[in-house]
Amino acid sequence: MPVSATPLSVRTDNIRPSYQAYTWQDMVRLPQLRRLTAQQLFELQVVSQVLPFKSNRYVVDHLINWDDPRDPIFHLTFPQPGMLRPDHFSIMADAVRTEDPARIRETANEIRRQLNPHPAGQKSLNVPQLADGTPLEGMQHKYSQTVLFFASQGQTCHAYCTFCFRWPQFVALDGLKFAMKEAQHLVQYLREHPEVTDVLFTGGDPMVMKSRIFATYLNAVLDADLPNIQTIRIGTKAVSYWPYRFLTDPDAEDMLALLRTVVDRGKHLAIMMHVNHPNELQTEAAEMAIAKLRETGAILRSQSPLMAHINDDPATWSYMWNRQVQLGIIPYYMFIARNTGAQHYFSVPLARAWRIYAEAARNVSGLGRTVRGPSMSCLPGKVEVNGMARIAGEKVFVLRMLQGRNPDWAYRPFFARYNENACWLDDLKPALGEERFFFETDPEWGSLPGLSVTDDTAGELQDEAT
Numbered sequence: 001m002p003v004s005a006t007p008l009s010v011r012t013d014n015i016r017p018s019y020q021a022y023t024w025q026d027m028v029r030l031p032q033l034r035r036l037t038a039q040q041l042f043e044l045q046v047v048s049q050v051l052p053f054k055s056n057r058y059v060v061d062h063l064i065n066w067d068d069p070r071d072p073i074f075h076l077t078f079p080q081p082g083m084l085r086p087d088h089f090s091i092m093a094d095a096v097r098t099e100d101p102a103r104i105r106e107t108a109n110e111i112r113r114q115l116n117p118h119p120a121g122q123k124s125l126n127v128p129q130l131a132d133g134t135p136l137e138g139m140q141h142k143y144s145q146t147v148l149f150f151a152s153q154g155q156t157c158h159a160y161c162t163f164c165f166r167w168p169q170f171v172a173l174d175g176l177k178f179a180m181k182e183a184q185h186l187v188q189y190l191r192e193h194p195e196v197t198d199v200l201f202t203g204g205d206p207m208v209m210k211s212r213i214f215a216t217y218l219n220a221v222l223d224a225d226l227p228n229i230q231t232i233r234i235g236t237k238a239v240s241y242w243p244y245r246f247l248t249d250p251d252a253e254d255m256l257a258l259l260r261t262v263v264d265r266g267k268h269l270a271i272m273m274h275v276n277h278p279n280e281l282q283t284e285a286a287e288m289a290i291a292k293l294r295e296t297g298a299i300l301r302s303q304s305p306l307m308a309h310i311n312d313d314p315a316t317w318s319y320m321w322n323r324q325v326q327l328g329i330i331p332y333y334m335f336i337a338r339n340t341g342a343q344h345y346f347s348v349p350l351a352r353a354w355r356i357y358a359e360a361a362r363n364v365s366g367l368g369r370t371v372r373g374p375s376m377s378c379l380p381g382k383v384e385v386n387g388m389a390r391i392a393g394e395k396v397f398v399l400r401m402l403q404g405r406n407p408d409w410a411y412r413p414f415f416a417r418y419n420e421n422a423c424w425l426d427d428l429k430p431a432l433g434e435e436r437f438f439f440e441t442d443p444e445w446g447s448l449p450g451l452s453v454t455d456d457t458a459g460e461l462q463d464e465a466t
C-alpha cells in the first residue's frame with residue numbers, strides 16, 4: 001500500500017513493560033531527539049509551553065519513525081512550530097528566551113485564552129441538570145439518546161494529540177475542567193431521562209483510570225438496572241498510545257473482567273477507539289490488545305478527525321479502514337477539524353475532505369464503508385458533507401444533519417453555496433436563493449441565546465478518545 005506504515009513488532013512474551021510518560025523535560029534527554037537541530041528543539045519547547053505536551057516510551061520507541069521528519073505520529077504527538085500563529089509564536093519565543101518562569105506562564109495563559117478553548121455554547125448549553133436543579137458539570141446531553149460522562153479521574157490520556165480540542169481540560173485554567181465525582185448523579189439523571197439509551201464514558205481517556213475506580217462508575221449504572229440503558233460506550237485511545245493497558249498493566253486483567261461484566265449484564269459494550277493513522281495498528285502489542293478487548297464481547301468501533309500533516313490522503317484512510325476490518329473494528333466516524341486550538345494548521349477544507357473520503361471509500365469493500373462523515377460537530381448539530389453537485393446551474397454542497405440540537409432536524413438534507421476554501425459550517429452560505437439554512441428558521445433556533453452557527457463541543461473524538 002502507498003502508505004508510510006512501517007510494520008513494527010513489539011514482543012510481549014517475556015517483558016512486562018511499564019508505562020513511562022515523557023514531558024518536555026524528559027524529551028530533551030531522549031536519544032531520538034538528538035536528530036533535531038537546536039532550532040527545532042527550541043521551537044518544540046516554545047510550542048509545548050502553550051499546547052499541552054505529553055508522550056510516552058511506547059509511542060516514542062514503537063510508533064514514530066524518527067528517520068522521517070514528516071512522520072504522522074510525530075506530528076500527532078509532538079507540537080510543531082506551525083501550530084501556533086506566527087504572532088503567538090514570536091511572543092512565546094521571546095518569553096522563553098527570558099527564562100523567567102512567571103513570564104513564560106503568563107504569556108502561555110494569555111495565548112491560550114485567545115485560542116478559543118471553549119467554543120460557543122459548550123458550557124451553557126450542554127450541561128444537564130437533575131430535576132431538582134443540580135447542575136451536572138461532568139456530563140453533557142445534547143442529543144436525546146446519548147449522554148456523555150466525563151469521570152474526573154479520566155481527564156488525561158496516555159499521550160496527548162497535538163490537535164486535541166480537549167486541551168483546556170489538561171492544563172490548569174480555572175473553571176474549564178469538567179469534573180464529576182458522583183456516579184449517583186449520573187444514575188439519577190439516567191433514571192429521570194428514559195429517552196437516553198447510551199452512556200458514553202469519555203475524557204481525556206477513561207482507560208487511564210484504575211479499573212477499581214472505573215468499576216465504581218460502571219457498576220453504579222449496571223446495578224441501577226435501568227431498562228432504558230442499552231449501550232455503554234467507552235471512548236479511548238489506549239490501544240494506540242498504551243496497548244499494555246490491556247496486556248501487562250497490574251490491573252489489566254481486572255479491567256478486562258470489568259468489561260466482560262458489562263456484556264454479561266446484557267448491555268451492548270462499544271469501545272469507541274480513537275485511531276488517526278494505520279501506523280497505530282501495526283504493532284504486535286496493539287494487535288494483542290484488540291484481541292483481548294474483542295474477547296470481552298465488546299464491539300470495537302473507530303473514529304478520527306481528518307487532519308493535515310497526519311492523515312489527509314485517501315490511501316491512508318483506505319489502508320486504515322481495511323486494516324480495521326481485518327482486526328474486527330467497525331469504522332464509524334470521520335470528523336472535520338473543529339475551530340479551536342491549532343485548527344489553522346490541521347484543517348482540511350470541506351471540499352477536499354469529501355474528496356478524500358469518497359476516494360478512500362471507493363478503494364474498500366462495503367464492510368469498510370461504514371463511516372459516517374466527513375462530519376462537523378457544530379452548534380445546530382452534526383453536519384455531514386455528502387458531496388458536491390450542480391443544481392440548476394449552481395454549484396452546491398449537499399449536506400445532511402446527522403444529529404440535531406432539535407431531534408427533528410436529524411437526517412434533513414440541505415444545501416450550501418459551493419466554496420472551495422470553506423472549512424466549517426460558518427464559512428457556508430445557503431444556496432439556491434435561500435436566505436437562511438432550514439434550522440435557522442426554526443423557532444427553537446431563535447430561542448437559543450446569542451447563537452451563530454459556529455461550533456460546539458462534542459463527544460466524538462475519543463475521544464475524539466477519547
Ligand SMILES: *Cc1c(COP(=O)(O)O)cnc(C)c1O
Binds near residue numbers: 146458
Ligand atoms: C457525536 C455525539 C454523540 C453521539 O452521536 P452518535 O451519532 O450517536 O454517535 C453524542 N453527544 C454528542 C455531544 C456528540 O457530539
Ligand code: SF4
Binds near residue numbers: 166274464
Ligand atoms: S484527542 Fe483524545 S486521546 Fe488525544 S489528547 Fe485529546 S482526549 Fe486525549
